[in-house]
Amino acid sequence: MLDIAAELHRWVAQGRDFAVATVVHVGGSAPRDPGAALAVDSRGEAVGSVSGGCVEAAVYDLCTQALRDGTVRLERFGYSDEDAFAVGLTCGGTIEVLVTPVSAEAPGRAAIAAALSAAAQGAAVALARVVRGPAELLGRPLLVHPDGAYEGGLGGSPELDRAAVNASHALLDAGRTGTVDVSERGAHCAADLTLFVESNVPPPRMIVFGAIDFAAALVRTGSLLGYRVTVCDARPVFATRERFPEADEIVVDWPHRYLERTETDARTVLCVLTHDAKFDVPLLVAALRLPVAFVGAMGSRRTHEDRNRRLREAGVSAAELARLHSPIGLDLGARTPEETAVSIAAEIIAARRGGTGSPLSGSPRPIHHDVDDRRTPPPHRSFAGR
Known part of the structure; x- marks a missing residue:
């Protein structure tokens, strides 16, 4: 979401309702990294991209549906799906997308609006959202600043919010975007929630x-x-x-x-x-x-x-x-x-x-890979917020 913060901040200032789809997990070969986003407003205007064109139409439809019914969704697209060719993700990878309506009455709109405002101005900030846990908490946002101050909440206990703030702050410090499990006992324990944390940091x-x-x-x-x-x-x-x-x-x-x-x-x-x-x-x-x-x-x-x-x-x-x-x-x-x-x-x-540095045409290696692969673990499918 923060990768299109400038446009979404303008929509918020204009009072527009919109839904935003954010890539929260990438598996195998896929065109965009976690954090890539596509947003659609109530007039049908779209900005951003989640797949470089592969599944844009399907994700656009999910956003318009979320605007209609106000429901947060977690959806997966992959080559192994029966409809892989129908949606177009034929590169062999999978993506998992969190679709969040951001309307005037949507829970957490204030925290999301503040995150968009900060990111649009180039400030360092982290936006954490629930991607695994109780269905009613799916998409719940928490905004974390570099000094440890935060806005919003996950809907659990103060201890859970503090653990989420600490975990999100660590990712912000490293300039990383990814997932982290948190519980009332702190991060990296038996998880009560899994958060997707987007970090916005100044350019390197x-x-x-x-x-x-x-x-x-x-x-x-x-x-x-x-x-x-x-x-x-x-x-x-x-x-x-x-x-x-x-x-x-x-x-x-x-x-x-x-x-x-x-x-x-x-x-x-x-x-x-x-x-x-x-x-x-x-x-x-x-x-x-x-x-x-x-x-x-x-x-x-x-x-x-x-x-x-x-x-x-x-x-x-x-x-x-x-x-x-x-x-x-x-x-x-x-x-x-x-x-x-x-x-x-x-x-x-x-x-x-x-x-x-070798030509891809002669290499058996995956096209998309990192030295230290910090992408999310295999996607959770236990809930969809429907």
């Missing part, structure tokens, strides 16, 4: 060191992938807004000095394109000791070997050096800045998702 950072022509292409590619992109270079004549109009931030400073004072986290990507030892070595010494998602450095094979030698002499350990992606990028035969930017982006995606 990509910091590009070195204001060169390759950097300009990488800035555009990073922005396309949803990163907040910073360009840093110690040379003010090169680090200019005119050369990098699409960067979110341009910093004139020595790279290692800037890295030491700026905020990074486990989703941050660092791309070192300076290939100049006086910049690279102090920068990479600092970068390889940070808990970031990716550290890559541009350069020839000769530059790579010389840089590794200098890093070892500077005290970088073998384990730290093993984190360095150098020369940066996948072997695509890239030559132009734009092609090189694609090869760098491809390696970043592969590192994040556990890809090999």
Whole structure:
């Protein structure tokens, strides 16, 4: 739901009634991840997508039905279903969809409206909803803020709400969307409820060191992938807004000095394109000791070997050096800045998702997979709220 927060916040402000279908479980190969949403208002206008086109028509009908009768539903679509070809999910996977009416009289509308407002403004927030438990609690929302404050409730005891807040806050801290079991005894105990928690967090950072022509292409590619992109270079004549109009931030400073004072986290990507030892070595010494998602450095094979030698002499350990992606990028035969930017982006995606970089046509591996598969467990079908 939060992935289309801006549009839904506008609908709430206009007083529209709508129903929203959210993917809460993905199994096997499916086009969208948990959190993908499709919403339909009382006039039949639709926004968003749950399947990239596969089951949109069937989910649209579920939303219009939920608007008519005010009932929350949990529905599953999969290739193994008899009507798989009828609804179109022929990719071999399954999705489970929570359909929630958000009308003026719907329980939890205030918490959902507050979550949409916060997410539309780019604030960090988590929205938890019941996907397994007593039928009357299906879809019940709980909004959790980074400071631990919350709005709404699950309809159980205060202890259950506190356990849900703690579990949702942990997912928000990690920037994750997924399911968690909670009970009055806390999270991860014998479950009273299973929650689907959507986390809305600021976009991850990509910091590009070195204001060169390759950097300009990488800035555009990073922005396309949803990163907040910073360009840093110690040379003010090169680090200019005119050369990098699409960067979110341009910093004139020595790279290692800037890295030491700026905020990074486990989703941050660092791309070192300076290939100049006086910049690279102090920068990479600092970068390889940070808990970031990716550290890559541009350069020839000769530059790579010389840089590794200098890093070892500077005290970088073998384990730290093993984190360095150098020369940066996948072997695509890239030559132009734009092609090189694609090869760098491809390696970043592969590192994040556990890809090999091999052609899909020759690989027996599943198309959709992650290094650490944190998707939901097999879907529960014990209730449908009907």
